[in-house]
Amino acid sequence: MKIIVGYGSCGIAAGANKVFDALELGIEEQKLKADLQIAGCNGMCYLEPIVDVIDNDGNKQTYVKVTPERINEILNDVKDTDLKITEEELLERSNQFRIVTEKCGTINPEDINEYIEIGGYKAIEKCIAEMTQEEVIEEMKISGLRGRGGAGFPTWFKWNAALQSKATPKYMVCNADEGDPGAFMDRSVLEGDPHNLIEGMMIGAYAIGAEEGIVYVRAEYPLAIIRLQNAIEQARQKGLLGKNLFNSNFSFDLRIKAGAGAFVCGEETALIASLEGERGMPRLKPPFPAQKGYWDQPTNINNVETFANIPWIILNGGNKYSELGTEKSKGSKVFALTGKVKNGGLVEVPMGMPIKDIIFGLGGGILEDKEFKAVQMGGPSGGCIPSDLIETTVDYESLAKTGAIMGSGGMVVMDETTCMVDMARFFLDFTRNESCGKCIHCRIGTKRMLEILTRITEGDGKDGDIELLEDLAVQIKDGSLCGLGQTAPNPVLSTIRYFREEYERHIYDKKCPSKQCASLLTYEITDNCIGCGVCKRKCPVEAISGEKKTIHILDQATCIKCGKCYDACKFDAITVD
Amino acid sequence: MKCCGGNNSVLKVQFKDDDIDLTALDATLEKYKSTKGSLITILQKAQEIYGYLPLSVLNYVAQNTGVKPAKVYGVATFYTQFRLEPVGENLIMLCQGTACHVNGAKGIEEAITEELNIKDGQTTEDNLFTLNNVACLGCCSLSPVMMINGETYGHLTPKKTVEILRNLKKNDLDTKEA
Structure with missing residues (x-):
């Protein structure tokens, strides 16, 4: 019997580590013959912690939302436990087409043998044995693969540019500085299937003629760094990284560089500056990294998800990949x-x-x-x-x-409870913080936009603010060197485009329709009040008065709109508008 | 020159860096100083050793690597990972990612601020807690989320947050008494 616990950062946060420990103890106590293992995240974070049990005949049973207290239901194979999820339901829930995340959650990311057993490192072997550098790039062209990091630039084009650069050494860099707050697919690949990334990078390195690779990983992903480091070491031991791989004259080795927290380092030239130990500030292009990148040598940078597609494309063919998707967006x-x-x-x-x-x-x-x-x-x-x-x-x-x-x-x-003006303010706060400061429009412009948005959400919006935001947006886009500044106004422009009325309600009526902007809310006590006094006790500024068993009164002038009374009232006697 | 911390005497007050054993960094410096472009790695190791980057350490790195002090300071202040001030025993990393924001991170921050009387970047007087807002911890499906000493707490509510903090405080008291 094999028991597999989903052990990604998200799983651990949901309690997978405690479940794992409990299972380990339970197996020992009950003297079961069970092989306890870990896997990465299978993507169904909402069901975590997830445990898979594979019996000796290879039948799999999945248990979800497992707690340490209930592991006996798994170990003793209790029939009707609600922890169980049927294979059909699982399939329905994960009705997806998996290439990048195919093996995440199914293999043990800390054991290279599991990756090799299911055909791992066959794609790079095929490249070396059967394909020229140009043929590998041609396959990428056929596949239609475009960069998954954001801009969607065709991968073959970048590789080809790096191949055409004759200077050596060349570098293959992986951008694993997943900075978008709200995206974590790269973390999942790094934690769940690190060898897939390594193999993808090897293929890219073979195609452009690089012998050294660097993975630039966010420091906020400690588990990803550990798993990747472990994977690199195992690959070296197996002779899959190093000199003369697969008895050819292709050599390649890989190292990790931990980022130090800067969103702008997702930009290629800033990432290179950071790799060189500098402040991560972008520079003018050209020269492009393919000509002059890391230490002024030809450098190719792709993101994690892009690399994770590559072994699949080599093994299944570019044509097969391009069957998926639309005319211009493949896979x-x-x-x-x-x-x-x-x-x-x-x-x-x-x-x-x-x-x-x-x-x-x-x-x-x-x-x-x-x-x-x-x-x-x-x-x-x-x-x-x-x-x-x-x-x-x-x-x-x-x-x-x-x-x-x-x-x-x-x-x-x-x-309906999300305020779009507040959302725009949230993103501007982020970009203003993360602007490296090199370009004046980005550095000061985002600050001005944030100030305007803040005053709108605080009830001090003025006629003309929307137009001012739009004007500033154009200038910041035009006056910024890199993608950060050029796109920073987008969240504002897009919310104005679709939710202009919401902006106007904030500015002219001093109201927040989603009831999120505290300064714009008015709390009132209605006739439902039974005079229990809870709100009076909760109010931090003594804005509520009234005798027991009489309707209380809220003094608007004193109220700081903290909402404590609203949360405390059990009789729906306080309204918010 | 008064900009950017150019006034050294002011900086000395700002950075509490008495009694720093600089030799603890020697092995790291020895390992990396001949590899060009290692400044960030050295600073990361230094922060692992001291818990933060005291001014004297920045100077020491500059002296031993040949990188100008201004540049070392520039790099140390550019990246959010580097701290120039010591942190409390429990570092609260409160996620301010998009998913957490949408699901009420603001309310969690208010609860922490109210309970501990500290704002983002500050440390409590008893040196027990430091609050740091971070961009995204990558556990978006459990939002709102915070991480304290490497442990992630998800699906937070203001009430739950306060309970977690009080438990930590209690555990700390218990260990100290024991």
């Missing part, structure tokens, strides 16, 4: 489905799937069945897609038309 894409959605987690779907099918199909709909308002895509560089555009399909072109972007694949679902 599959992983989305991080979060926010006000029932089934939060990772989903991998073919390009061209309608957003509606992702949120209401795989995502199970909106939390508490509230009304869907918008979905934010592309994080701080992206925009919102409102409910009437929910049929939009996920491909680079369709998303761009709405004013959002594919980005790295963060999909934050919002319901």
Whole structure:
């Protein structure tokens, strides 16, 4: 019997470590013959901690939302436990097309043998034995694979540019600085299937002629760094990294560089500066990294998800890959489905799937069945897609038309209680913080935009503010060197485009329709009040007065709109508007 | 020169860096100083050793690597991972990612601020807690989330947050008494 615990960061946060320990103890106490193992995240974060039991005949039973107290139901194979989930339901819930996340959650990421057993490192072997550098790049061209980090630049084109650069040494860099707050597919690959990334990088390195690879990983992902380091060491021991691989003259080795926390380092030239130990500030292109990158040598940078597609493409052929998706957006894409959605987690779907099918199909709909308002895509560089555009399909072109972007694949679902002005303010606060400061428009412009948005949410919005925001947005886009500044105004522009009325309500009526902007709320006590006095006791500024068993009175002039009375009242006697 | 901490005497007051054993960093410096481009790695190791980056350590790194002090300071202040001030025994990393924001991270921050009387970046007087807002911990499906000493707490509510903090405080008292 084999017992596998989903052991990614998300699983551990949900308590997988405690479940694992309890299982270990239980197996020992009951003297069971069971092989206890770990796996990465299978994407169904909302069901974690997840435990798979595979019996000696190879039959699998999955248990979800397991707690340490209930592990005996697993170990003793209790028939009717609600922890069980049937194979059919599991399939239905994960009705996805998996390439990147195919092995996440099924193999042990800390054991290279499991990866090799299911055909791992066969793709690089095939490249070395049967394909020239040009043929590998041609295969990428046929596949139509585009960069999954945000901009969607064709992968073959970058590789070809790096191949054409004659200077040596060349470098193959993986951007694992997943900075978009709300996206975590790269973390999942690093934690769940690190060898897939290594193999993808090897193929890229073979194609462009690089012998050294660097993975730039976010420092906020400690488990990912440990798993990847372990994977690199195991690959070295097996002779899969190092000199003269597969008895050829191709040599390649890999090292990790931990980032130190800067969103702007997702930009190629800033990432290179950071690799060189400098402040991560972008520079003007050209020269492009393919000509002059790391230490002025030809350098190719792709993101984790892009690399994770590559072994599959080599083994199954570019044609097979290009069968998936739309005319210009090929293959599959992983989305991080979060926010006000029932089934939060990772989903991998073919390009061209309608957003509606992702949120209401795989995502199970909106939390508490509230009304869907918008979905934010592309994080701080992206925009919102409102409910009437929910049929939009996920491909680079369709998303761009709405004013959002594919980005790295963060999909934050919002319901009627999310204030769009507050959302815009949230993202501007982020980009203002993360602006490296090199370009004046980005450095000061984002600060000014934030100030305007803050005053709108605090009830000090003025006539002309919307136009001022739009004007500033254009200038910041034009006056910034890198993608951070060029896209920073997007969340504001897109919310103004679809939710202008909400801005106007804030500015002219001093009201927040979603009841999120505290300064704009008015609390009132209604006739439902029975005079219990709870609100009076909870009020931190003594704004509520009244005798026991009489209707209390709230003094608006003293009220600081903290909402404590509203939360405390058990008789629905306090309204908020 | 008064900008950017150019006034050294002010900085000395700002950075509590008495009694720092600089030799603890020697092995790291020896290992990395001949590899170009290792400044960030050295600073990361230094922070692992001291818990933060005291000014004297920044100076020591500059002296031993040949990198100008201004540049060392520049790099140390550019990246959010680096702290120039010591942190409390429990470092609260409160996630401010998009998913957490949508699911009420603001309310969690208010609860922490009210309970501990500290704001983002500050440490409690008893040196027990430091609050740091972070961009995203990548556990979006459990939002709102915070991480304390490597342990992640998900699906937070203001009430639950206060309970967690009080438990930590109690555990700390118990261990100290024992």
